[in-house]
Amino acid sequence: MPAVSWLHPSFQLHLGDDTLHAAKLLAEAATLAESLPPRQRVGLAGADVRSLLRALLACEQRQCDLFVIRDATADPVAVHGLSSRIVGDSVETQSGLATQGAGLVWLQTSGSTGTPKWVPHRLDALKGLIAPGEGGRARWGLTYHPASFAGLQVILSAALGGHILAAAPGAPGILDLAALAIQHQITHLSATPTFWRSFLIALPAHATLPLQAATLGGEIADQAVLDAVQRRFPGARCRHIYATTEAGAVFSVGDGKAGFPAAWLASGVGDARLSITEAGTLAISSPRTSVSIGNQFLDTGDCVVAAGDRILFRGRGDTMVNIGGVKVWAEEVEAHLLALPFIRDALVSARPNPVTGHILTAAIVLEEGEDGANRAEAIKAHLQSLPRAMRPASIRPCAALPLGPTGKKLRNQS
Amino acid sequence: MIDLVSEELSRIIAEKGETCPPLDRDTVLLSEGGPIDSLDLAVLVVALEERTGRQPFRSGFRLFRTLGELADLFAEEPT
Numbered sequence: 001m002p003a004v005s006w007l008h009p010s011f012q013l014h015l016g017d018d019t020l021h022a023a024k025l026l027a028e029a030a031t032l033a034e035s036l037p038p039r040q041r042v043g044l045a046g047a048d049v050r051s052l053l054r055a056l057l058a059c060e061q062r063q064c065d066l067f068v069i070r071d072a073t074a075d076p077v078a079v080h081g082l083s084s085r086i087v088g089d090s091v092e093t094q095s096g097l098a099t100q101g102a103g104l105v106w107l108q109t110s111g112s113t114g115t116p117k118w119v120p121h122r123l124d125a126l127k128g129l130i131a132p133g134e135g136g137r138a139r140w141g142l143t144y145h146p147a148s149f150a151g152l153q154v155i156l157s158a159a160l161g162g163h164i165l166a167a168a169p170g171a172p173g174i175l176d177l178a179a180l181a182i183q184h185q186i187t188h189l190s191a192t193p194t195f196w197r198s199f200l201i202a203l204p205a206h207a208t209l210p211l212q213a214a215t216l217g218g219e220i221a222d223q224a225v226l227d228a229v230q231r232r233f234p235g236a237r238c239r240h241i242y243a244t245t246e247a248g249a250v251f252s253v254g255d256g257k258a259g260f261p262a263a264w265l266a267s268g269v270g271d272a273r274l275s276i277t278e279a280g281t282l283a284i285s286s287p288r289t290s291v292s293i294g295n296q297f298l299d300t301g302d303c304v305v306a307a308g309d310r311i312l313f314r315g316r317g318d319t320m321v322n323i324g325g326v327k328v329w330a331e332e333v334e335a336h337l338l339a340l341p342f343i344r345d346a347l348v349s350a351r352p353n354p355v356t357g358h359i360l361t362a363a364i365v366l367e368e369g370e371d372g373a374n375r376a377e378a379i380k381a382h383l384q385s386l387p388r389a390m391r392p393a394s395i396r397p398c399a400a401l402p403l404g405p406t407g408k409k410l411r412n413q414s
Numbered sequence: 415m416i417d418l419v420s421e422e423l424s425r426i427i428a429e430k431g432e433t434c435p436p437l438d439r440d441t442v443l444l445s446e447g448g449p450i451d452s453l454d455l456a457v458l459v460v461a462l463e464e465r466t467g468r469q470p471f472r473s474g475f476r477l478f479r480t481l482g483e484l485a486d487l488f489a490e491e492p493t
Binding site: 173174175179197198200201202204205222223224225228231232323324351352353354355356359361388389393394 | 442443444445446447448451452453455456457459460461463464471472473474475476477478479
């Protein structure tokens with residue numbers, strides 16, 4: 001066990017019914033490190049907060065790369081070609097594979113389908129992003145997946161600051177997390193705008209929370225959701241964070257207004273520089289970006305528009321849309337619909353929604369002689385194989401799809 | 415409007431194969447052990463937008479918790 005660990009001795013984890021103190025986690029990590037060969041590439045699948053903290057500490061000590069795999073059923077050795085995997089509190093190592101670990105933490109980018117990208121992070125850089133806490137001991141609630149960038153930020157904030165972290169085991173729903181927040185009287189909560197909308201709806205009207213810090217991140221925080229959070233929790237400091245998986249947390253905005261000050265384009269913010277590309281998307285450069293990006297400007301693909309002294313976010317340059325925290329590409333859903341022989345053309349658009357931020361709707365053109373009413377059930381059945389967030393909430397047959405001046409489908413008309 | 419919201423909500427619950435509890439103004443839409451989750455609630459809002467031609471959330475989020483509160487937002491919105 002290292003003499004000095006970044007895990008604060010006062011840190012406490014509530015995971016379901018278990019309460020774990022820092023000393024216990026450090027002891028578990030030390031045991032794990034003993035069975036870990038140095039400089040390996042190690043996979044951890046389906047991590048909960050406890051196994052993740054344990055693996056982070058052990059891999060740091062042994063200079064191993066840690067690959068945090070979201071899918072609990074994935075086999076790190078077979079699927080990702082890693083030399084070792086952590087199973088429970090022990091390590092299985094495959095002999096004969098090259099070892100090349102360097103103490104990096106690899107996270108998968110989120111995405112509804114396709115192959116997630118691996119992005120390497122230096123633990124020191126991640127820790128450097130954690131602001132020293134103000135005031136007394138905080139009680140954090142974890143709303144993000146522990147294996148996500150945002151989830152790791154919350155876990156490290158609590159672990160480094162000696163705070164209390166409450167997490168629900170498994171894949172908790174909004175109601176589990178509302179109950180968790182009430183049970184542990186959470187003071188600090190960081191979540192997506194989508195989460196906050198559902199949370200405000202799910203939290204009983206009479207429930208009181210001593211919330212001191214409300215953080216919104218991962219999606220566009222519009223003025224309406226910022227206002228709603230501030231109305232429900234007038235005592236909380238409300239801020240929204242702009243971060244990308246590739247570049248990490250870039251800046252945070254604490255004035256209660258959507259977007260960010262236009263002056264930051266000239267001055268930068270913190271150690272990040274910002275600019276707007278010719279395509280109208282935000283580009284960023286930060287010395288603390290993930291190691292594979294380095295110090296170059298990175299086009300985030302997030303469209304921005306100037307409005308007075310503010311720069312506001314306007315969605316994606318591509319057709320990615322965030323539905324209840326799940327990234328979805330409209331074209332993929334169109335392709336799925338077009339696999340049906342009686343559908344000639346399909347246009348899937350994102351419509352603003354008060355619960356999930358956006359939701360998909362579809363307009364379809366049927367083949368000659370087909371009747372929409374007769375085919376409705378078959379279409380519905382065909383959509384069942386998609387993840388729920390990708391299923392259009394309404395499907396409207398029409399004679400022709402609206403086309404723009406260049407002949408492209410007009411995607412944002414609904 | 416209460417009837418319309420109840421009708422659409424019970425349809426969504428039936429499509430999930432769940433048993434629909436008695437619905438009234440005070441039914442809490444997202445509740446512990448309740449029949450719908452936030453994605454279902456999002457679908458309910460779309461169904462109501464299409465049935466009424468009204469978009470009470472055009473300018474963003476407005477808080478509602480019960481069936482009655484959601485019905486009121488749609489009833490008060492001009493077509």
